[in-house]
Amino acid sequence: MCKIMCVVGTRPEVIKMAPLVHKISQSNQFELCLVTTGQHKEMVGQAMELFQLKADVDLEVMKAGQTLTSITSRVLDRLEPVMQAEQPSVVLVHGDTTTTLAASLAAFYQKVDIGHVEAGLRTYDKYAPYPEEMNRQLVSRLADWHFAPTELARENLLAENIDAKSIQVTGNTAIDCLNLTLKQHYSHELLERMNGHEFILVTVHRRENLGVNMEHIFSALLDILDYFPNIHILFPVHKNPVVRELAEQMLQNHPRIHLSEPLNTVDFHNIAYRSLLILTDSGGVQEEAPSLHKPVLVLRNQTERPEGVDAGVLKLVGTDRETIAQSVTALLTDERSYQQMACGINPYGDGQAAERIIRVLEQHYASAQAAGRE
Numbered sequence: 001m002c003k004i005m006c007v008v009g010t011r012p013e014v015i016k017m018a019p020l021v022h023k024i025s026q027s028n029q030f031e032l033c034l035v036t037t038g039q040h041k042e043m044v045g046q047a048m049e050l051f052q053l054k055a056d057v058d059l060e061v062m063k064a065g066q067t068l069t070s071i072t073s074r075v076l077d078r079l080e081p082v083m084q085a086e087q088p089s090v091v092l093v094h095g096d097t098t099t100t101l102a103a104s105l106a107a108f109y110q111k112v113d114i115g116h117v118e119a120g121l122r123t124y125d126k127y128a129p130y131p132e133e134m135n136r137q138l139v140s141r142l143a144d145w146h147f148a149p150t151e152l153a154r155e156n157l158l159a160e161n162i163d164a165k166s167i168q169v170t171g172n173t174a175i176d177c178l179n180l181t182l183k184q185h186y187s188h189e190l191l192e193r194m195n196g197h198e199f200i201l202v203t204v205h206r207r208e209n210l211g212v213n214m215e216h217i218f219s220a221l222l223d224i225l226d227y228f229p230n231i232h233i234l235f236p237v238h239k240n241p242v243v244r245e246l247a248e249q250m251l252q253n254h255p256r257i258h259l260s261e262p263l264n265t266v267d268f269h270n271i272a273y274r275s276l277l278i279l280t281d282s283g284g285v286q287e288e289a290p291s292l293h294k295p296v297l298v299l300r301n302q303t304e305r306p307e308g309v310d311a312g313v314l315k316l317v318g319t320d321r322e323t324i325a326q327s328v329t330a331l332l333t334d335e336r337s338y339q340q341m342a343c344g345i346n347p348y349g350d351g352q353a354a355e356r357i358i359r360v361l362e363q364h365y366a367s368a369q370a371a372g373r374e
């Protein structure tokens with residue numbers, strides 16, 4: 001049977017690969033080998049458990065104060081013998097993390113085909129987001145299959161002379177995932193703690209925002225609470241110690257700010273669905289929120305997901321304290337603008353992305369193997 005190796009390393013990779021991994025494991029045409037690099041430990045563990053995924057191999061690369069170089073070199077070193085032992089026909093990677101790049105390079109060194117899920121996102125700014133923009137551009141050079149979430153992503157790849165036959169527009173698997181998580185009846189201790197008050201959901205973790213940008217963002221949150229005395233803020237804090245330290249220092253004592261551990265994705269999606277709006281620098285949250293009908297103010301100066309900005313469901317507000325506070329105020333005091341953002345159509349997919357990807361893989365790898373046997 002044809003073996004597919006899926007390599008994940010961070011929270012968003014697990015969440016967005018979960019629908020595809022489920023399909024591969026249910027297929028009678030493929031054997032699955034699920035590898036986690038362990039770039040993230042707790043956050044990957046949380047997501048794997050939630051989606052009932054069990055890694056066949058854990059490279060356990062995470063260490064305190066890890067750098068891009070240390071993650072890359074450890075993944076390269078530890079993946080080589082795994083690939084040699086497992087002999088997959090194709091390795092699937094997702095997105096633009098250090099794990100994504102290192103796993104692609106490891107597969108290339110073994111001359112194994114590479115399928116890139118969520119291919120073709122671009123800012124064309126080498127340092128924003130850093131290092132993700134270069135990671136995904138380099139993976140596009142290495143990959144044999146490019147699963148582009150949108151038509152724009154496909155056009156980006158075509159403009160880089162990538163063979164049209166190797167690109168499939170599939171939608172983003174993030175939207176598939178929402179089908180697994182959203183619940184009509186839902187309660188959570190954090191919602192009870194806010195006692196029915198409206199709340200803004202916040203996530204921040206991007207490398208470009210660590211330091212002074214994050215200080216500006218957190219100051220803006222405090223300003224917003226001053227302007228709106230009945231609103232609360234819920235902030236599930238990333239495990240990155242740099243984010244946690246500043247969040248605790250600047251935000252922890254405010255009675256209407258609720259800092260929590262990272263939420264499992266069922267909780268995150270259901271809580272997001274009950275929020276008033278979302279402030280985030282996350283990539284995945286930009287894709288999910290339009291399906292939850294929540295306006296998203298993006299705490300970045302540029303995005304590789306301009307489809308949502310064009311559709312009017314995302315707005316880039318950057319990291320300037322005043323601009324953030326003013327943008328929230330404008331949205332919360334103008335029902336029409338709020339509704340326009342909340343009611344837009346999600347341009348990132350229809351929940352069928354994993355099905356489209358597996359059909360391509362079946363057509364190519366399972367049929368090739370059958371032909372080989374004849």
Ligand code: UD1
Binds near residue numbers: 039042099
């Ligand atoms: C990485 C990805 C980024 C993605 C983000 C998702 C790269 C280059 N960037 O961010 O694209 O948006 O993950 O969250 O790969 N940590 C823990 N426990 C965990 C997870 C992280 O302690 O479960 C700590 C790590 O030890 C590290 C810090 O958090 O010190 C940041 O982790 P890292 O993998 O370096 O994240 P980023 O590169 O910032």
Ligand code: UDP
Binds near residue numbers: 205236263
């Ligand atoms: N998410 C989660 N719990 C949280 C915050 C986010 O499960 O407390 C999910 C979110 O729904 C999305 C993904 O994590 O699917 C985004 O991951 P992250 O923001 O870490 O990375 P990015 O998408 O920016 O690469």
